[in-house]
Amino acid sequence: MALSRRHFIIGALAIAGNAQQKTGTHRLDASAWQSVGGGSWTAQDSEIAGRREMGKQGAGFLLTREEFQDFRLNLSFWISAGGSSAILIREPRRKWGPASSDGPGSGPSGGYEIAIDYHDPENPTGTIRDVQKPDVQKPDVQKPKKIAGAAEQWNELEIFCRGPELRVTIAGQKINRADQLRVQPGVIGFKIADNAPRNLLVRFQDVVVTSL
Numbered sequence: 001m002a003l004s005r006r007h008f009i010i011g012a013l014a015i016a017g018n019a020q021q022k023t024g025t026h027r028l029d030a031s032a033w034q035s036v037g038g039g040s041w042t043a044q045d046s047e048i049a050g051r052r053e054m055g056k057q058g059a060g061f062l063l064t065r066e067e068f069q070d071f072r073l074n075l076s077f078w079i080s081a082g083g084s085s086a087i088l089i090r091e092p093r094r095k096w097g098p099a100s101s102d103g104p105g106s107g108p109s110g111g112y113e114i115a116i117d118y119h120d121p122e123n124p125t126g127t128i129r130d131v132q133k134p135d136v137q138k139p140d141v142q143k144p145k146k147i148a149g150a151a152e153q154w155n156e157l158e159i160f161c162r163g164p165e166l167r168v169t170i171a172g173q174k175i176n177r178a179d180q181l182r183v184q185p186g187v188i189g190f191k192i193a194d195n196a197p198r199n200l201l202v203r204f205q206d207v208v209v210t211s212l
Contacts, residue, residue: 025210036061036096036104039192047205050085050192061104063189067093070212073159073188077116078203081151084193085116085202086129089161090186104189105130111186114159114168114176116202118151125149126168126175132182144168144175154205162212 033048035041039060040053050062069090079085091104091111100106105113113129123129126144148170149155160167163183168176190204 025208027206027208032064032066033062034065036063038194046207047203048190048207050190050200050202050204052192052196052198052200054198057194058100059103059194060192061088061096061189063088063091063104063187064209065187067185067187068209068211069183069185070162071188072210072212073161073208074157074210075207076154076156076205078154078201078205079116079118079151080197080199080201082119082197083117083151083200083202084120084196085200086113086191086193087116087157087159088113088187088189088191089159089166090181090184091189092184092186100194104187104191109182109184111189112166112181113191118147118149126170128166128168128176128178131178132180142176142178146173146175148173148175 037060038053038056038058039062040051041062042049050060053060088105088111092109096102096104105111110130115123115127115129116125117123118125123141124144124147128142130139131142132139155171158169164179164181166178166181167174188209192200192202
């Protein structure tokens with residue numbers, strides 16, 4: 001495929017040293033991201049698209065080069081029927097590896113995942129994975145109160161993250177909340193699940209982060 005100045009592949013980028021959290025509002029373009037793992041990511045104008053990369057095993061991630069601790073994330077997403085994706089937050093920047101135990105979101109100090117999935121009734125869109133429940137020893141999930149949005153249509157999403165609190169809003173409906181998060185800076189990212197179908201397509205548009 002011929003790539004123009006407005007449509008190009010997002011490749012793996014070197015991980016720089018610890019970054020200070022930005023202030024204000026930031027519209028994230030292709031230069032703000034780095035790819036990790038088995039996903040194939042392309043960018044055109046204000047849209048980022050992710051697919052399974054043929055011949056590669058494991059999950060794929062697209063992660064910001066900057067770290068954010070307290071922020072509001074606004075975007076629109078679109079996912080193909082049967083697809084599975086997620087948004088990562090507060091994932092500490094480190095040297096990620098191909099093994100699932102070394103990947104983003106793993107480990108006791110890893111970040112959190114907000115699921116995008118309209119075919120898994122156990123972990124539907126808006127599920128907050130890896131939340132540390134106060135009455136259990138291992139991370140658990142916080143399930144949404146309702147299902148908002150749908151596959152194969154554009155859905156507006158807002159993630160509000162400040163201190164230990166996380167709120168998820170989709171299509172103007174507040175669907176989930178957690179207040180047990182670790183307060184730590186980390187990258188924001190998108191995920192293609194390792195069990196996603198080969199024809200998966202997930203799209204993100206107008207990605208804006210406002211530091212709080």
